[in-house]
Amino acid sequence: MNGDEELAAEFGAIRPRLVGVAYGLLGSLDEAEDVVQDAWLRLGRADREQIQDITGWLVVTVSRLALDVLRSARVRREEYVGPWLPEPVVTGADPADRVTLAESMSMAMLVVLESLSPAERTAFVLHDVFGLPFEEVAQAVGRSPAACRQLAARARRHVASRAPRFEVDATEHRRVVEAFARASTGDDIDALVALLDPDVVLRSDGGGVVSAARRPIHGAEKVARFLIRVAGRLSVRSRFAPATVNGWPGLLRFRNGELSGVFGLTVADGRVTEIFIVMNPEKLRSVR
Template sequence: MSEEMDSATGAFVAHRNLLFTVAYEMLGSAADAEDVLQETWLRWVDVDQAEIRDPRAYLVRITTRQALTRLRTLGRRKETYVGPWLPEPLLTTPDIAEDVELADSVSMAMMLVLETLAPVERAVFVLREVFDLAYDEIAAAVDKTPAAVRQIAHRARAHVAARRPRGVVSSAESRHALEAFGRAVETGDLQGLLDLLAPDIVLLADGGGVVKAVVRPIVGADRVARLMAAGLPRVGGQVSTELVQINGAPALVIRIDGVLDSVVATRIDDGSITGLYVVRNPEKLSRIEQATPVAR
C-alpha cells in the first residue's frame, strides 16, 4: 500500500504544474484551480495505480472533469459579480516567454477570449491547442465521442481566431509600450497616453465590489487617457509603477504610497494598446508577490 501511495504521489507531483495550468486556463482563477487540484488528488489516490498506463493522461482527465464542474459554478458566480470580471493575474517566471504558445495561451488577452467559449468548448480548445492531447484522450475527459470533439475543436478554433489579438507582439515591443505607459501614468502625461492608445481602446477594471473601480467598460482613447492620467487607482497619493511579467507577458504593477494597488495588463494590436485590463480586487492579487509555475 505504501509503495502504491508513493507511486501516486510521485506522479501527481511530477505533473502538478501541468494540472494547475490546465485548471487555470479553464477557470481563469488560481484559487479555484488550486481547489480543483485538491479534488483531483483525492480522486487520484483512490485509483488502482497498477491499472494506470498513462498517469499524465489520467490526471488531466480527472482535472478537466473537476474544472468543468467548477466552471459551471463559477459561471453562476460571475452573473452576480460587481463590474467586469477579469482573470486572476499570475506573476510568472521569465522562462515562460521561451514557450511562445504557452505564454500566449495564459496571456490576459487570450484568457478573456477563452471566457467567450462555452465550458466544453473551452476545455476542448485548451486540451487540444495548448496541451496537444489526442482527440480520443480529450473525448474521455469531456465525455464526448472523438468525432464530436473534432467538431467542437474546429468550432472553438474559429471562434478564438476571430477574437484573438492581431499579429505577434514581441516581449520587447510590449515592454517598450508599457514602460512609456507607466511613465505617463506616474506623471499624468495625457498626451503621452494618447500617443500609445488605439482610438477604439477598451478599458476593463475589476474591483469585485471590494474596492473602487469603474463598473462598466470605458471605450475610446480620450476617455481612457483622461482616466489614467487622473490616477485610475485613487486620487491622491504617490503613484509608482513596476514592470513585471504577468501571465507570460510584460505588465505593470501599480502601487500607491508603496502599497500594492492594482495590476495592469494590456492587449496590443498593430503596435497600439487596444485593451487595458486593470485588476484591483485584492482577492485576486495574492499571486503577484511570488511567481507561479505554469507548464505543459
C-alpha cells in the same frame, strides 16, 4: 522509494502542468489549485492497477473537475459586480513555480475564452493549447471524439474572430508598457493618448470590493482621461513596477507600499490596444 513515494514524486513533477491546464479552463489560480488537489485525493482512492498512464489519468481527471467548476461558476460570474477578469499569474511570484502557463494564456485570450460555452472552452484549451488528442478530450468532456472536434472547431473560429491578431516582439511590448507606465503617472494626456490605439478598450475588475469602472471604457481619449484621473486621485502614494503578467510584460501598481492592481496590456503596432486592470483583493492574494 516505495510506491506511494514514487507516486507523490511523479505527481509533484507534473503538478505545475496540471495547475496550468485547470487555470486555462477556469481563469482562477485558487480554483485551479483546489481542482488539482481534489484530483490527487481521487488518485489516492483509485485502483492504480487499472491506470496505465498516471499523467494522462490526472490530466483527464483535472479537466473533468475543472469543467464541473466552470459550469457552476458561470452563474456566479454573470452576477459579478463589473467586468470579471481572470486572476493574474505573475511570473516569479511564487518560488515554487506552481503553475506552468501556456504561452497563449494571456489576459486577452482568457477574456475571449470566457465567451465560450464550458464544453467549447474545454475542448479548445485541451486540444489547441495543450495538444491532447480528441480521444482524451472526449473523456474529459463526456462526448464523442467527433463531437469534441466540432466543439473545438467552433471555439477556434470564435477565438480567431475576437482574439488579438497581431504578434509583437517581447522587447517592443516591454518598451510600450514602460512608456505607458510613465505617461499614466503624469498629467500629459496627449502623451498618453499617443500611446493608445484609437479603439483601445480598458477593463477594470474591482469585484465590488474596491472602486473600479463598472463597464469597459472604449476609445483613446476616454481611456486616457480615466487613467489620468485615477493617477491624480492616487497622487504620489502610487507607483508602478514592471512584471511579467500571464507571460507578457505588464505592471504592478503599489499604493502606500501595498499592491493595489495588476495591469495586463495587449500591444500592436507600437500602441496599447487592450488594458486589463485587476484590483479585486481576492485575486491579488497570490501575487507577492
